[in-house]
Amino acid sequence: xxxxxxxxxxxxxxxxxxxxxxxxxxxxxxxxxxxxxxxxxxxxxxxxxxxxxxxxxxxxxxxxxxxxxxxxxxxxxxxxxxxxxxxxxxxxxxxxxxxxxxxxxxxxxxxxxxx
Amino acid sequence: xxxxxxxxxxxxxxxxxxxxxxxxxxxxxxxxxxxxxxxxxxxxxxxxxxxxxxxxxxxxxxxxxxxxxxxxxxxxxxxxxxxxxxxxxxxxxxxxxxxxxxxxxxxxxxxxxxx
Numbered sequence: 001x002x003x004x005x006x007x008x009x010x011x012x013x014x015x016x017x018x019x020x021x022x023x024x025x026x027x028x029x030x031x032x033x034x035x036x037x038x039x040x041x042x043x044x045x046x047x048x049x050x051x052x053x054x055x056x057x058x059x060x061x062x063x064x065x066x067x068x069x070x071x072x073x074x075x076x077x078x079x080x081x082x083x084x085x086x087x088x089x090x091x092x093x094x095x096x097x098x099x100x101x102x103x104x105x106x107x108x109x110x111x112x113x114x115x
Numbered sequence: 116x117x118x119x120x121x122x123x124x125x126x127x128x129x130x131x132x133x134x135x136x137x138x139x140x141x142x143x144x145x146x147x148x149x150x151x152x153x154x155x156x157x158x159x160x161x162x163x164x165x166x167x168x169x170x171x172x173x174x175x176x177x178x179x180x181x182x183x184x185x186x187x188x189x190x191x192x193x194x195x196x197x198x199x200x201x202x203x204x205x206x207x208x209x210x211x212x213x214x215x216x217x218x219x220x221x222x223x224x225x226x227x228x229x230x
């Protein structure tokens with residue numbers, strides 16, 4: 001299998017994981033919280049009135065999509081946002097922007113992409 | 116419960132459904148196919164070498180997210196793309212655009228949104 005085909009498969013896997021990570025409101029809220037800076041798992045769990053294991057499960061889904069990085073220092077787990085993988089999701093949606101914006105620049109990008 | 120809170124809950128539900136619908140490469144490919152125009156379920160199934168029930172299951176997930184509309188005319192099921200619900204997903208991702216574009220207009224929108 002050529003490496004380009006392998007790359008294609010793995011980018012689809014990555015997109016599956018990112019969209020799956022975003023398909024839950026708690027995980028979306030965790031990402032929003034991490035915009036403000038890194039946080040400990042206990043800090044992340046506090047506003048959700050959820051058990052620590054429940055929050056940890058959501059964090060593992062975010063980690064699998066490479067949307068957060070977890071640093072372990074003794075018993076402290078500190079998470080930080082990794083926004084880069086969201087770019088592929090944003091790009092996937094970009095072509096549809098023409099449907100609701102009607103903006104000429106979005107149309108131009110859509111046409112360019114079709115070529 | 117005030118109607119604004121109700122609206123908030125249902126928009127989170129909708130976003131859950133849209134991101135879930137996008138978390139599978141077959142469903143993403145079905146949406147891409149429907150960009151070219153409405154298609155019968157049998158036409159949609161053809162390129163995937165999948166059983167009709169398997170494709171129908173994916174179509175039901177897309178329908179649940181209001182991303183496709185199905186018109187039934189006798190035994191013919193014709194699907195068409197409904198791109199509008201993707202806008203909420205696109206808007207959810209918009210604020211992160213600043214992380215990878217570094218563009219000033221994206222930053223301006225992000226700051227505007229923070230107010």
